[in-house]
Amino acid sequence: MSVKKVNGGYVIDFTINNKRFRETIPAPHNKKAFQRIEDQEKIYRMAISLDDKGIADRFPNSKIIQKAFNTECNYTIHEYSNIWFRQKQRNWSHTTIRGYTQKYNSYIKPNWGHLKLTAFKASMFDEWASQIKLSAKSINETRNVLKQIYVRAYNDEVIDRNPTLLIERYKQTHYEPTPFTNDEIDRIITELQQPYREFFQFAFFTGLRTGELLGLRWEDVDLRRKVAHIRVNLINGIEKSPKTTGSIRTIQLHQKAVESLIALKKSDFSKFRRVFINPKTMTEYKNADGLRKYIWKPTLNKLNISYRYPYQCRHTYASMMLTQGKNPMWVAKQMGHVDWGMIRKTYGRWIE
Missing domain, CATH: 1.10.150.130 (Tyrosine recombinase, N-terminal domain)
Structure with a gap:
């Protein structure tokens, strides 16, 4: 058979005079579309066999016709x-x-x-x-x-x-992380109210990515063993598995992160599936834009702390752990990297 189904359409594939002709045509998978493309394939064969460009001109954008009659590509x-x-x-x-x-x-x-x-x-x-x-x-x-x-x-x-x-790749400027100091962390956490306080304290002391923080479920947390299983990434309200196998991991929780979870467990927020809930709507977050714009940024301004994106909480955790002498491979595993190459490249100045 010269017409076969593929993702998103059909492939016409045949050989005439030891020349192979192949073309992918986007179309729905149904009987009508299949019949139309089968008829199109027969016309292609006839045009090529008879060397009849008049027939071929009916399909000016066809890759097969362009190849067979050496016509110019008409696709924009x-x-x-x-x-x-x-x-x-x-x-x-x-x-x-x-x-x-x-x-x-x-x-x-x-x-x-x-x-x-x-x-x-x-x-x-x-x-x-x-x-x-x-x-x-x-x-x-x-x-x-x-x-x-x-x-x-x-x-x-x-x-x-x-x-x-x-086209050559353009040289990208490498920016070193600008982690928060212990004093800045304490001031930020003290200023914030529940549940924002718990959210950012947990971010500072786990180094989770934003989507991993928003996607965290109570079923992923084991307070007795002080671990969290990172299995979900929440992006624009859509729940996905983490992008790489290294990102699917079990992390050891810092005592400060455990304290955040215990505080939330004792509150009304514990009845929801997600750990972190928007207190204004009492629904789960779809993204962190509102947190950054209406909570994070005003807090830093009020405390006169130089502005950094919330993602610097992740960088702060990595630099903090390395400064404390944690094994770089352990830090890499905590943060979801398959090896410590990224840790060495990004946080090299905090490694003794």
Whole structure:
């Protein structure tokens, strides 16, 4: 059979005169779509066998027809990005889809979306990057999205060359963590009220990522053994498994973290499934934007403490543990890294 189902559509695959022709067509998996693509495959065969370009012209965007009759690629970057996105998004997390969509809609589509795939040149990207006020990290992320679109087009033989391979990565500035001092931690915790006090104390003394903090459930906590099982990551209200196997872990709880949980256990918040609940709505958090904007930032301003993002609580925990002489491999495991390479690179100055 020359037509086969694949994720997101069908593949037409046949050989004539020792030449293989292959094309992926996005379509729903139903009888009507299958019949339409089978009929399309028969027309392809007829056009190629008869060398009839008149028949072939009915499918100007077909990769098979372009290959058989050496016609120019008619896909624009925007048109092919839609194909790539439909076919690949099933394998992506919610945050990946959001990140790719933002980079594409903000930078790729308005600058090059109208161009034919074959019209784009690496110098166009470099010219754009030289003028836009973006961090090297954001430029590299945009480059990655564009590159993936072209890799798919090249692998599908829609284009003969991939110009994005000529775009070099931009050098990213490495920023050292700026952890909080013990005095700053004490002042912040003292200033906050329940349950914000417990949330940030737990963050300071576990080093959990934001999504891991928001996703923590009472069933994941063992106060008797003083451990927590990190099994869930909550991103924009969507519960996901942690991204890497190293992130699925059991951590040892610092006494300060245990005290936070005990305080919450004695409160009305213990009746909820999640450990940390929004006291204003009495529902679980979807993200930490409100915490940062309306609790964290005003507290630092009031205490005249230089502003750092809440994520610096994680950096504070790592530097604190290393300063106390904890084994870097133990710290790496606590923080969800598979080895201590990231610890060495990021927190090297706190390791004796």
